[in-house]
Amino acid sequence: MSSLARNLAATLARDSAAPAVRLGDHVLTYAELDGASARVAGLLRDRGVRPGDRVGLMLPNVPQFAVAYYGILRAGAVVVPMNVLLKSREVAFYLDDSRAALVLAWHGFAAEAVAGAAAAGTDCQLVTPGEFETLLADTAPQHEIVERDDTDTAVILYTSGTTGTPKGAELTHANLIRNTQVAVDLMSITAGDVVLGALPLFHSFGQTCGLNASVAAGACLALVPRFDAGQVLDTVARHRITIFQGVPTMYAALLAHPDRAGFDTGSLRLCASGGAALPVEVLRSFEAAFGCIVLEGYGLSETSPVASFNHAGRERKPGSIGTPVAGVEMALRDVTDGIGEIVIRGHNIMKGYWRRPDATAEVIDADGWFHSGDLARVDDDGYFFIVDRKKDMIIRGGYNVYPREIEELLYEHPAVHEAAVIGVPHAELGEEVCAAIALKPGAAATPEEIREHVKAQAAAYKYPRHVWIVDELPKTPTGKILKREVQAPADLPA
Numbered sequence: 001m002s003s004l005a006r007n008l009a010a011t012l013a014r015d016s017a018a019p020a021v022r023l024g025d026h027v028l029t030y031a032e033l034d035g036a037s038a039r040v041a042g043l044l045r046d047r048g049v050r051p052g053d054r055v056g057l058m059l060p061n062v063p064q065f066a067v068a069y070y071g072i073l074r075a076g077a078v079v080v081p082m083n084v085l086l087k088s089r090e091v092a093f094y095l096d097d098s099r100a101a102l103v104l105a106w107h108g109f110a111a112e113a114v115a116g117a118a119a120a121g122t123d124c125q126l127v128t129p130g131e132f133e134t135l136l137a138d139t140a141p142q143h144e145i146v147e148r149d150d151t152d153t154a155v156i157l158y159t160s161g162t163t164g165t166p167k168g169a170e171l172t173h174a175n176l177i178r179n180t181q182v183a184v185d186l187m188s189i190t191a192g193d194v195v196l197g198a199l200p201l202f203h204s205f206g207q208t209c210g211l212n213a214s215v216a217a218g219a220c221l222a223l224v225p226r227f228d229a230g231q232v233l234d235t236v237a238r239h240r241i242t243i244f245q246g247v248p249t250m251y252a253a254l255l256a257h258p259d260r261a262g263f264d265t266g267s268l269r270l271c272a273s274g275g276a277a278l279p280v281e282v283l284r285s286f287e288a289a290f291g292c293i294v295l296e297g298y299g300l301s302e303t304s305p306v307a308s309f310n311h312a313g314r315e316r317k318p319g320s321i322g323t324p325v326a327g328v329e330m331a332l333r334d335v336t337d338g339i340g341e342i343v344i345r346g347h348n349i350m351k352g353y354w355r356r357p358d359a360t361a362e363v364i365d366a367d368g369w370f371h372s373g374d375l376a377r378v379d380d381d382g383y384f385f386i387v388d389r390k391k392d393m394i395i396r397g398g399y400n401v402y403p404r405e406i407e408e409l410l411y412e413h414p415a416v417h418e419a420a421v422i423g424v425p426h427a428e429l430g431e432e433v434c435a436a437i438a439l440k441p442g443a444a445a446t447p448e449e450i451r452e453h454v455k456a457q458a459a460a461y462k463y464p465r466h467v468w469i470v471d472e473l474p475k476t477p478t479g480k481i482l483k484r485e486v487q488a489p490a491d492l493p494a
Contacts, residue, residue, distance in 0.1 A: 002147070002149075003147060004177055006145060016030050020033040020214075021033060021223065023061075026063065036136060039137070040068050041071045041075040042140050043135070043136065044072065051077065051148070053102075055078065057079055057103070058083075058202075059201075060226070063223065064106075064129070069081075073154060075142065078098075078154065079154065079155045080094065081203075084202075085109070085477060086116070089116070090116070091116025103122055104127055106127050150172060150173055151351065154176050156170055157169045168353060170354050171351070175347065175351075182306050186297070187295070189243065193217065193242045195219050195221050195222065196241045197223040198232055205478065209305075209306065222239045227479060233257060237267075241267055244268060246479070247275035247276055249276075251278065252279075252282050256440050265290055268291075271290075271293070272309075276481070280411075295309060295311070296320065296321055298322070307348060308324050328347070338377045340375065341375060342375075373390050374386055388404045394421075394433055401462050406458065407435075409454045410435060413449075415439050415444065416445070417441075418438040422436070422488070433463065434464050434467070435454075438471065438472050445469075447468060
């Protein structure tokens with residue numbers, strides 16, 4: 001029997017007055033976070049929510065997210081985190097599919113949340129600053145933590161739906177308790193640390209490595225509701241951030257900020273990158289500019305999320321996602337020319353997809369190996385190097401082209417800020433290699449110059465025949481470049 005909420009109780013016992021979560025100058029101590037979460041548990045009790053029931057959580061990166069998250073867990077219910085930008089149709093799907101008993105939704109997105117909840121037949125409680133706290137003050141708290149089995153579901157994280165209808169990954173209390181401790185150990189997070197919370201808390205990376213790891217260690221999580229490079233640099237300087245966690249586009253944006261040198265970022269000691277492959281050029285430039293090390297790791301929603309990482313006390317290999325974390329195995333399957341699909345087994349693997357046994361069977365085999373869909377190679381030291389997603393691989397005239405390899409070369413061009421390499425249908429070759437480029441502020445380069453830069457360093461079948469410049473590339477809510485939405489120009493030669 002256990003509960004992820006026990007981490008909050010343990011930290012409360014150590015130092016109740018320590019800052020737990022802050023947004024600007026507004027700070028919640030651990031005592032305040034614990035007390036408010038107890039009142040959320042009481043509110044859920046009063047609304048008829050029982051242990052095991054699902055509760056939607058549609059909040060941005062604000063202190064109320066942490067309050068509601070731990071309140072739901074304290075009540076023994078299951079958290080269903082939801083992107084605040086969902087439209088009413090999507091809200092209805094999430095709530096209906098999870099059979100949620102209630103959804104807590106941020107007032108700023110009330111119209112879509114209320115309409116979606118009504119369509120799903122789910123009770124909706126709006127969270128409006130001031131009003132929500134008044135509601136909690138009038139609610140009798142539930143101080144006790146409802147115990148759950150290790151195998152009981154704590155959180156249902158819906159995948160992004162890149163391959164069809166979103167599926168809910170069921171993460172158990174045991175999954176998240178262990179993965180949270182892994183994150184604490186990897187980054188050596190202590191009670192004295194201030195962790196920047198710029199990653200969305202509704203996403204697995206921000207939730208496990210940001211919120212849950214900070215609470216388990218007794219650190220302070222400094223929230224940024226929406227990533228903005230200038231605001232992040234200001235937050236780092238003002239609140240003496242020691243740990244930054246981000247996706248590659250965040251690192252590129254911080255590097256490119258024109259006033260970067262004007263901010264005192266000397267408090268940073270460690271940065272962690274995940275969510276997508278970090279271009280080696282970006283990693284090296286960031287470490288040189290900010291004077292701190294960047295540890296790149298790898299994981300998925302289905303793996304809680306951390307599966308592998310570079311370790312601060314061992315050799316770090318640029319371009320590598322490191323080695324499997326403690327208690328986790330990784331291997332390659334269906335290997336061709338040294339490249340195969342990553343499979344993962346260990347304490348971090350989800351229970352399965354919510355109410356989708358067929359989909360679960362497609363990704364978790366009889367021996368417990370989770371099939372990731374990511375292609376990689378592994379060196380003699382056991383370090384894994386992501387090559388690409390299986391579905392992103394381009395087959396040009398019978399040759400395999402891995403977009404990430406070409407993107408690495410593109411990022412070495414001094415004018416390139418962001419790059420996405422995609423395959424475009426071609427009558428004779430099957431697919432042609434193409435690239436969409438966003439330039440650095442104030443930089444200039446022609447598509448021809450960029451193409452020649454890659455052509456000089458890559459085999460003839462690999463370099464992009466067509467390059468076009470865009471203002472910015474489409475991204476997911478977590479900041480990953482969304483290749484499926486990168487559109488080739490209509491006048492592209494056949």
